[in-house]
Amino acid sequence: MDKRTLALFAAFGATTIYGLNHTIAKEVMPTYIQGFGFIQVRLMGATALFWAVSYFVPKQRIARSDFPRMVLCAFLGMVLNMLCFFKGLELSTPINSAVLITVTPILVFVFSAILIKERLLLPRIIGVVLGLIGALVLILFGSEVRQDAPNIPLGNFLFLVNTAAFGLYLILVKPLSAKYTSVHLLKWLFLFGLIMSLPVTYNEFYAVSWSTLPFKAHWRFAYVVVGTTFLTYLLNVYALKQLKASTIGVFTYLQPLIGIAYAIVVGADAFTPSKLIAGAVVLIGVYLVTKRYEART
Helix, strand or coil, X not given: CCHXXXXXXXXXXXXXXXXXXXXXXXXXXXXXXXXXXXXXXXXXXXXXXXXXXXXXXXCCCCCHXXXXXXXXXXXXXXXXXXXXXXXXXXXXXXXXXXXXXXXXXXXHHXXXXXXXXXXXXXXXXXXXHHHHHHHHHXXXXXXXXXXXXXXXXXXXXXXXXXXXXXXXXXXXXXXXXXXXXXHHHHHHHHHHHHHHHHHHHHHHHHCCCHHHCCHHHHHHHHHHHHHHHHHHHHHHHHHHCCCCHHHHHHHHHHHHXXXXXXXXXXXXXXXXXXXXXXXXXXXXXXXHHHCCCCCCC
């Protein structure tokens, strides 16, 4: 199996784990832990795993000139991205998060056009507009009342910030992923992310009653740390070695299919007409942005 095929499987595997995460993580928030506290669990666990694994792979020295970019990538991919997603999931619903995450490839395209001068085409511009309209429908009209979703419009807005941060992270981290091994790169990114997030996450982490947590909370914590954090970031960085950032971004539009299907099967969420319409508009926008167009001569 060639490296590109392996990279595609890695990107698909990361997307599948993310898709299930929308509901699995939601099922412990805010009952057992709040969003920011969950991020400290996630960052502490993943940092420990990456540093432990790094002792079993060949050592690699990080150039001092790359540390500023690493810090920026850590802020976008491990701090802003995670904090907004988990706080958004605490305030909103799994289906909303699964739909809004599909804005990622649109934002990757926008950032690529700005930062690396990717060509602007009218269908892609239309796709960007449609994707943002769909996202705004969920943000502005997510007015349903749920005991486990206390502020859906704010949660949906945080999902949008999350996708913007992750899209920019994918573009900025690609040069680093080509230069360093996945484990050594991620051990530093997560360490920086953990340090930067502590002032925000510590209070909610400290408030958790760890001694009384049931098994259903423990296994979900383990899934988020090992699966959604350790494995997905490892798989994405590996995939970035062979694929463009925009290609990785495209895989996020599979998340609604996986996330919504799982949420409905386990009874954690349900479709509404506004979600269906908004999701369709977002997916049309994603299709227009990610479609390959013939170059005119």
